[in-house]
Amino acid sequence: MLIEQMKKVFPNSMIKANEPLSLYTYTETGGPADILVLPKEKEEVAAMVRWINEQQVPLTVLGNASNLIVKDGGIHGVVMVLTEMNDITVNRHQITVQSGARLIDTSYAALEAGLTGLEFACGIPGSIGGAVFMNAGAYEGEVSEVIHTVTILTRDGEIKTLKNKDLEFSYRHSAIQETRDIVLEVEFHLEKGKPADIKKRMEELTFLRESKQPLEYPSCGSVFKRPTGYFTGKLIQEAGLQGKIWGGAQISEKHAGFIVNIAQATATDYIELIAYIQKVILENTGVELVPEVRIIGEDL
Template identity: 60%
Template sequence: MMKQTIMTAFPHSKIKADESLSHYTYTKTGGPADWLIFPESITEVAAIIKWLKEAGVPVTFLGNASNVIIKDGGIRGAVIMLTSLKNVEVIGNYIIVDAGAKLIDVSRIAYEQQLSGLEFACGIPGSVGGAVYMNAGAYGGEISVVIDEVTLVTASGDIQKVTPDDLDFSYRHSAIQESDSLVVQATFKLQKGDPSVIQKRMAELTHLRESKQPLEYPSCGSVFKRPKGHFTGQLIQEAGLQGYQIGGVQVSQKHAGFMVNIANGTATDYMNLIHYVQKVIKEKFDVDLEPEVRIIGQEVTEKQQKN
């Protein structure tokens, strides 16, 4: 009934019912969404969120599902995925980007425009929206350093612009994580740079990423935040957990900070392996590993198991 109503309200929107999210996540795991919606403009996002709020339907937001584990029971209500929002505009030293654009692509556009500041992002597979949400970073760079302005859609469907000061950025954190707002656009402030220097740095970081990260298997990227005074991968190696496997998911043999889906693993396999690694690291080193990956959704119900 709801699908028919929402499709009547938004006849030009792309909406799928009871859609398996494993088709979209980088881990290739995750249960179904009751409704999966792909808006194509910021105003469409705002209108859909407003409609869903008035209809009392819970809403979950996904970027391009690269740094997320969705449990095998899936997500009730509506899931809004922003992969169709990917416009990019360059004005002087500023790049204005829709949230669904891939950060890697934006870093390449910056290079083409001889703009420096996003070199660190040339190997981050996530979307711009997800990167702002979690203050993504790599190789000494962070999103918060280059953000000038962010456009949000609030839980009520209002569009608002905020500055970095409003977002309380810290390591892998932004104030958006404690709100019900959705990042729909970001403006990066960069500096003019020497294209040969920018290209050399991006080539170095790309080589580092390809040589160290297990890109040949599905994964959610770096699983844990870096604990103060330690390196996560080193702790896991020293605990003898590299290569440890539960179900189809393994602590990567190439980089111990990653968990890879090598044999049709499930989100439950991921969850069990995460908990096991946390338990062992706590016992051996008295260090608490906090997930960097976003974990959402519900466990499998008895009804789903029977089906």
């Protein structure tokens, strides 16, 4: 079996068979991964990718799956979760972060070092790799504004360092979405600031987030991209959909732009509710809602 071969080649790596991905997603939904691996080092990732390529097995790479829905049929092949790669190093104005570290933790490392520029990220739960992938942002800030370089691994197993301009950042987009390169490490360049001012801004944004977002329930974060000229939550409210329950999923009563897991929801509940929202909003307003959340995997 493939997993037995993999364990022999990588005896010191964490490798699991038929692992439920609901244990790793923020929605607490999702079917199993045939094989799940949790590497801890860049070199380990590179060696695994090359070996997986040789076996001609599909590879899916995940961060901490905060803005992701994995379908109930799970994911075939190998799923690589990078959350064990979470080192954060500060050197003067520079913060170097491994891709599995949380963006929230990185923003607090910047605060501790008296560096400004990442305050907007203090409430974004995604990993650094995921933040690069989708150019994560909030409260008028985006990671593209403070990224200097990104170290990636190509799907052929080659490590490269890309500059900011190479990533082709735009709203909720980076070139990684097309190249499918694996983010290994990110170097942020920030400015010196006053710790008291940085802390005050982060406290303000944390208050806003906690007062407006349904953090008490599992969710995939903001479900849809903001359509030009509109606010998604307002469109959903005006359509009378806020609070609607679909299986175990619900359009949050606190923020209509979120879908929460209130009663052991399945990924199918989420996906069907997303499609229903899109249908109703398009019929009512002519506005086409585009998901921000990624949906991957196999149907049951």
